Amino acid sequence: MIYITETQSAAIVTPELAFDAMRAAFIAALSPGAASFPVVLGHGSDPQNRFTVKSAAGADLAGLKVGAYFPTNDARGLPRHASTILLIDQSSGRIGALVEGSAANCYRTAAADAVATDALARSDAQVLTLFGTGHQAAYEARAIARIRKLRRVLVVGRDATRTADFVAQLRQSGLPAEAEAAEPAVRAADMIVTATTATAPLFNPEWVQAGTHISSMGSDATGKQELPPALFNRASLFCDLPEQSTRIGEFQHAPEATPTAIGAVLKGDAPGRRDESEITVFDSSGISIQDLHMAQAILQAFQKAAAAD
Amino acid sequence: MIYITETQSAAIVTPELAFDAMRAAFIAALSPGAASFPVVLGHGSDPQNRFTVKSAAGADLAGLKVGAYFPTNDARGLPRHASTILLIDQSSGRIGALVEGSAANCYRTAAADAVATDALARSDAQVLTLFGTGHQAAYEARAIARIRKLRRVLVVGRDATRTADFVAQLRQSGLPAEAEAAEPAVRAADMIVTATTATAPLFNPEWVQAGTHISSMGSDATGKQELPPALFNRASLFCDLPEQSTRIGEFQHAPEATPTAIGAVLKGDAPGRRDESEITVFDSSGISIQDLHMAQAILQAFQKAAAAD
Numbered sequence: 001m002i003y004i005t006e007t008q009s010a011a012i013v014t015p016e017l018a019f020d021a022m023r024a025a026f027i028a029a030l031s032p033g034a035a036s037f038p039v040v041l042g043h044g045s046d047p048q049n050r051f052t053v054k055s056a057a058g059a060d061l062a063g064l065k066v067g068a069y070f071p072t073n074d075a076r077g078l079p080r081h082a083s084t085i086l087l088i089d090q091s092s093g094r095i096g097a098l099v100e101g102s103a104a105n106c107y108r109t110a111a112a113d114a115v116a117t118d119a120l121a122r123s124d125a126q127v128l129t130l131f132g133t134g135h136q137a138a139y140e141a142r143a144i145a146r147i148r149k150l151r152r153v154l155v156v157g158r159d160a161t162r163t164a165d166f167v168a169q170l171r172q173s174g175l176p177a178e179a180e181a182a183e184p185a186v187r188a189a190d191m192i193v194t195a196t197t198a199t200a201p202l203f204n205p206e207w208v209q210a211g212t213h214i215s216s217m218g219s220d221a222t223g224k225q226e227l228p229p230a231l232f233n234r235a236s237l238f239c240d241l242p243e244q245s246t247r248i249g250e251f252q253h254a255p256e257a258t259p260t261a262i263g264a265v266l267k268g269d270a271p272g273r274r275d276e277s278e279i280t281v282f283d284s285s286g287i288s289i290q291d292l293h294m295a296q297a298i299l300q301a302f303q304k305a306a307a308a309d
Numbered sequence: 310m311i312y313i314t315e316t317q318s319a320a321i322v323t324p325e326l327a328f329d330a331m332r333a334a335f336i337a338a339l340s341p342g343a344a345s346f347p348v349v350l351g352h353g354s355d356p357q358n359r360f361t362v363k364s365a366a367g368a369d370l371a372g373l374k375v376g377a378y379f380p381t382n383d384a385r386g387l388p389r390h391a392s393t394i395l396l397i398d399q400s401s402g403r404i405g406a407l408v409e410g411s412a413a414n415c416y417r418t419a420a421a422d423a424v425a426t427d428a429l430a431r432s433d434a435q436v437l438t439l440f441g442t443g444h445q446a447a448y449e450a451r452a453i454a455r456i457r458k459l460r461r462v463l464v465v466g467r468d469a470t471r472t473a474d475f476v477a478q479l480r481q482s483g484l485p486a487e488a489e490a491a492e493p494a495v496r497a498a499d500m501i502v503t504a505t506t507a508t509a510p511l512f513n514p515e516w517v518q519a520g521t522h523i524s525s526m527g528s529d530a531t532g533k534q535e536l537p538p539a540l541f542n543r544a545s546l547f548c549d550l551p552e553q554s555t556r557i558g559e560f561q562h563a564p565e566a567t568p569t570a571i572g573a574v575l576k577g578d579a580p581g582r583r584d585e586s587e588i589t590v591f592d593s594s595g596i597s598i599q600d601l602h603m604a605q606a607i608l609q610a611f612q613k614a615a616a617a618d
Contacts, residue, residue, distance in 0.1 A: 037349050040346050041346070042366065044399050045342065047342065051364075051397060053349065055349055055360075055362060057353055062352070062360070064349075064362060066373070068397060080402075082404075084404045088353060090358070091385070094409070098407060
C-alpha cells in the first residue's frame with residue numbers, strides 16, 4: 001500500500017490538479033457501472049464526534065473516504081475536520097493507496113464548483129458574489145478566480161467583524177474583495193457562490209439578474225438550504241448527481257426539479273448555458289467519486305515525483 | 310498514522326492475542342455507548358468484485374474494516390479475501406492506524422468461536438465435530454484445540470477428496486483428525502463447530518446429545534443457515550450481538566429466539582451453561598468491534614516490539 005501523508009498530499013495538491021480531477025470525476029460519475037454506495041453516519045467514543053464513510057466505484061477505480069468531524073478538537077486547538085481516502089486496488093482487492101487529504105478536501109469542493117461555474121457562467125462574467133466567510137469560502141473564491149478574470153468579489157457575511165477579516169484575507173491573496181449587503185451584492189453579481197451552513201434561502205429570488213450563474217455548495221444533508229426555490233422556475237438547473245441532489249442537496253426543496261448532471265454538459269451530451277440572459281444554477285451535494293479522483297490524481301503526482309527523484 | 314503491513318500483522322498475530330482481543334471485544338460490545346453502524350455493501354469496477362465496510366464505536370475506540378472479496382483474483386492466483394482495519398484516533402479524528410489484517414481476520418473469527426466455546430462447553434469436552442473443510446475451518450480447529458484437550462476431531466465435508474486432504478492437513482498440525490459422516494459425528498460430539506457457507510441445516514437435531522455445545526460461524530447474511538431451528542427449543546442460546554444475530558445470523562430462522570449476548574456471560578451478568586446435560590448454542594455473525602479490538606491488539610504488540618528494538 002502506498003501511504004501519502006497529509007503533509008505530502010498538501011504539498012502536491014494545487015487548484016489545477018483539483019480542477020482536472022473534478023472534471024474527470026463528473027464525467028466518470030455518468031459512466032456505465034458507476035455507483036455510489038449508501039453513506040455511513042458514524043460516531044466516535046464520544047458521540048458528539050462524528051464520522052462519515054462515503055464509498056463509490058467507477059470504470060477503473062473504487063474506494064472510500066472517511067470524513068471525521070470532531071468538535072471536541074476545539075479544546076485541543078486541532079481542526080474539526082479530517083479526511084482520508086482509500087483506493088482499493090482493482091487488480092487485487094487490497095487497499096492500494098491511503099491518502100490523508102484534509103487540505104485536498106477543501107480544494108476538491110472548491111474545484112467542483114469552479115468546473116461547473118466554468119461550464120455554465122458567461123465567459124465575460126467578472127463580478128463574483130460570495131455568501132459565507134468560513135474556511136471553505138476562501139477556497140471557493142480562489143478557485144473561481146482561476147476560471148474568470150474577477151473585477152469585484154462581493155462578500156456577504158452574517159457577522160460584520162468576521163466578514164471584514166475575511167475580506168482582508170482575500171485581498172491579501174490578491175482578490176478584489178469587499179463586504180456588501182445581500183441585496184446589492186446579488187443585484188451586481190455575474191456569478192454567485194454560496195458556501196454556508198444555512199437552512200433557509202440566503203437571498204430574494206427577484207434580486208437575481210438575467211445572465212447570472214449560481215453555484216450552491218452548502219447543502220449536503222436533509223434540512224440544509226441556501227437558494228430560494230422560486231428561482232428555479234426561471235433558471236436552468238444542474239448538479240453533480242441528480243438522485244443525490246434531489247434527496248439531500250438544494251433540490252430537496254423543489255420536488256418538481258429535474259436537474260441535469262454537469263458531467264453530461266462537460267461531455268457535450270446535454271446543453272449548458274443557452275444564451276447570455278439565462279440564469280443557471282448548479283448544486284454541489286458532493287459525491288464520493290470526486291474523492292477517489294482526487295486521491296488518484298494525488299497518487300499519480302506523488303509517483304511521478306518519486307520516479308523523478 | 311501508523312501503518313502495519315500484512316507481513317507485519319501476520320507475524321504479530323497469534324491465537325492467544327486473538328483470543329484475548331475477542332474476549333475484550335465481546336465485553337466491549339455491551340458497554341454503554343457501543344454502537345455498530347450500518348454495513349456498506351459495495352463493489353469494484355468489475356461488479357462481481359465486492360467489498361464491505363463495517364464500522365463501530367466503543368468506549369475507547371472507533372473505526373472500520375474494509376473487507377474485499379474479489380473472485381477475479383482466482384485468475385491471478387491471488388487470495389479472494391483481503392481485510393484492512395482503520396482505527397480512528399479518538400483524540401484527533403484522524404486515522405490513527407491502518408492494519409492490513411487478512412491473516413488476522415482468520416484468527417479473529419476462530420478466536421471468537423473459541424472464546425464462546427470456552428465459556429459454554431463442558432470442561433471435560435474432548436470430541437470436536439467440525440463441519441466444513443475450507444480455509445477458515447482449519448483456524449477453527451486449531452483455536453478450539455487451545456481451549457480443550459481434544460481426543461478426536463471428526464471432520465464432516467461434502468467432498469470426500471477434499472475432506473481427506475483437510476484431515477491430513479489437520480493431522481500434520483498435530484490434531485487427532487478423521488473424516489466422519491454427519492450422523493455419527495454429531496452423535497459422538499461434545500462440541501460442534503460449523504464453518505460452512507450452507508443455506509440449509511447441516512444435521513438432524515435428534516442426533517445432538519445432551520451436554521453438547523455448538524458454535525455456528527457461517528451465517529452472516531440473509532439466507533445463510535447451518536443449524537436446525539428445532540434444536541433451539543431444547544437448547545440455551547447465545548450469540549455475539551442479539552440484534553444482528555436475529556437479523557442476519559443463525560437466529561434469522563427462529564423468530565421467537567432471544568439469544569443472550571456472550572459478553573454478558575463473560576462479564577458474569579448472565580448465566581452460561583447451567584449443568585452438564587444442557588445443550589448450548591452460540592451464533593457468531595461477526596461484529597465490527599471485534600475488528601477494532603484485533604487491530605488495537607496488533608497495534609499495541611507492534612508498538613511494544615518497536616519500543617524494545
